[in-house]
Amino acid sequence: MKKKILIIGLDGGSWKLYDELIKDGYMPFLASLRESGASGNLISTIPPQTPVAWGAFQTGMKPGDLGYVDFVTLDLENNKLGIVNGKNLPKTIWEYFSEQGKKVVSLNVPMTFPPRKVNGVIISGMLTPGIDSNFIYPRNFKTEFLNNNPSYHIFQLSRIKKDFSYKEIDRYLLELRKIIDTRKDAALYLFDKEDPDLMMVHFQVTDILQHPYWKKLDKNHKDYSSEAYNNIGNNFYKFLDNRLQSMVNQIKSTHEDLLVTIISDHGFQPHDKRINLGDFLSTKNYCIRNLNSSNSFKSLTIRALRKFDLLGILKKVFKDKWLNAVEKATQPILWSKSKVIAIGRSSYGFIYINEKLVKDKNSFRKELIMNLEELNQLGTRKVINTIFTKEELYKGSRFDSLPDLIIVPEPGITFSGSFSDQGKGDLLVEGLEDFHQGIHHLKGIYIFAGDGINKNFKSDISIIDVFPTLSMLAGLPTPETDGKRCKELVNEG
């Protein structure tokens, strides 16, 4: 098989929701595509976080070979906090296909900034600093691209609350529809211009819609609203489905044998409660707050991300010293006196042990696990499913960068490295802010549809299997990844 491949990324896509939308007639194109191809759950990474999962898709590698589990990385050796980006990734699918002589286009995929050199075009997605940055490879294509796509939208995580009216549903849906259209137009423009063998267009809007509205969309949740569900079904998913159909049909009008792949990085579930690990660890004196810091005690992650726009500019000025700039901007704790530091927000719990202060790491870790288990007794329900040591979950070339303990939460629960404001010590955050009503789930989605695809194949596959499987479908040798080629996806003979 040596046909063209189109990958469509739907961030946070979940069969739990799409099955309902299909049943209610809001996604007829997705339904027909699934009918005509192989499909199932795409199992995400542990944890099912956007930058980890899209990093795993692009490289076929697990977190042990990626070296990060969150938006933020921690380097305790040098007391440095950093934000992940495309630089953290080993060889990507775009580079591999390029090396094999294929032309590639990657549009708006998270973790592609700074864009790497490829045979084709990369326009980076989530974690791109902004329109002024070099977010397009090749660099000299930027002006031409923006001239042809004047309303092109760069998704900036730190600007969600500034750029979107997510509390006013009808305005929000309008804003998101506009982005769907500009993304689709940019995809068709690039396909036409580049004639790529492998092209991906990624839609972030699905995730940022589902975060604030998941409970209203979830028919099993007590906050489900048929009015909101039908409004969003009509004015978002039906629109998205229609635009995907017109995009695919337009490409198919000249490339009838197009292979269409749809993937998501994780599914969704209702979010009930967030646990501030920072508070817990500081009441136990494991983590010492910097009371002289001018910062209020917000999460390390949020602080770092909020500074990110600014840091894009700082980075230019300070070049390789930019991590130090991040560190200075985010100092709510005394690194030199803290035995542990927790990172992350609305995800699994991640705890690093400061080996400069802890002599016997193994016995300290046992003590820490015992103490953490107290969290299950504090509220009305169990919050921790399992606490893993990093050896239990991960292995790989970048194992050393990973946190020492990983707390897997019960459904509906998340952890963060945060401290509550002014040190009141609220260990359990009861009222979640509006945006995080939904949270990620391990089960994402996939569809492979096209000639030669076995439409009876309906098993779950892993997100790290997509890269080697697409290489197989493109007739390329097997790349070196942690994933496997799903041969059952192809019809025999």
Ligand SMILES: [Zn+2]
């Ligand atoms: Zn995501």
